[in-house]
Amino acid sequence: MTARATRTDRPDAGRSRAVPRAAGAVHPLALVILPLPAIVATLLTEGVGIGLAAIAVGLVVAAARGPRFAGGLLVATLLGTFVLWTGFAFAIPAEPAESSAVVTWLPFHPPVDTALVALRSALRIVSIMTLAIAIAAFIRWDVLADTLIDRFRVPYRLLDVIGLGGRFAVLMRRDLATARTLVRLRTRGSRLRSARLGAGLAVPVLMAAFRHADELTVAMEARGFGAHDDRTVHAAVPLRVRDGVVVGIVWGVTVFAAVVQEGVPVLVV
Incomplete structure (x- = not known):
């Protein structure tokens, strides 16, 4: 009988093992750089065509993630557009030469020209955020x-701290969900009583956040975070063609879409 190979006997011991990806999956690094031209075109072009197209693409991509996620992103897009539009319309000073026509259904009744400029600015910001959130999912x-x-030899301390921040946000969201559930059970579904008790959730949630921060600090120090120049990686995947x-x-x-929108003639061979 042959002896069973131990961890040190295996030829791949100590090496990082890549996590297999789905056949049609795109590398996360490629997903990060995918929207860069759209973001630049949205910021540099005068019209809103690229921005509207970016919003449409973002919603389609979000729909592939799930209808609930797409619906939430659509609502956030509409609300964000209205809030930014209103804020920009109030902040942008009106030119004396502008027409006297105003938008009566917006707060502060801004002139039409000012409202259009504010709408273009709001759509630029919202389109970038919508596309980025949809791809980040x-x-x-x-x-x-x-x-x-x-x-790429990026310092692991920087990336791990960012990842821990995301994990910390998940814990905070879980604590908030637990607190809301307890309030709903205690008030037996009464919205008025739930609103009163919900106002007092800030202190318990903050205390839970401090507790998570202390536990995270102790765990990182106990595991020697930052004591070495590099760390073991398990999910590194090379870029493919x-x-x-x-x-x-x-x-x-x-x-091509940005060039066509700007009216620059395109030579097709």
Whole structure:
């Protein structure tokens, strides 16, 4: 009988093992750089066509994640557009030469020209946020972080702290959900009593946040975080030719759409 191979006997001991991806999955690093031309075009072009297209693409991408996520993103897009539109319309000073026509259904009744400028500015910001949020929903942080650490030598301390911040936000959201459930059970569904008790949730949630922060600090110190120059990676995945093709196609379509919108003649060979 042959002895069972131990961990040190295996030839791949101590190496980082890549996490297999789905056949049609795009690398997280490629997803990060995908919207860059759209963001630049949205900021530099005068019209709102690129911004509206970015919002539409973002909602379609979000629909692939799930109808609930897409619906929430749509509501956030509409509310964000209205809030930013109203704020910009109030903040942008009206020119004396502008027409006397005003938008009566907006707060402060801004002139039409000022309202249009404010709407374009609001759509630019909202389109960038919508597209970024929709794409970020498909990014696997562990694969992205380990790839940047292993392939591009990005300091792991920076990436791990960002990842821990995301985990901390998840814990905070869980504490808030637990507190809301307890309030709803205690008030037996009464909205008025729930509102009164809900106002006092700030202190318990903050205390829970401090407790999580203390536990996280102790755990990181006990595990020697930052004591070494590098760390073991388990989810690093190399970029493939398919990722470059996807990025090239998306960038090319975005640049072509931006050029067409600006009215620059395009030579097709």
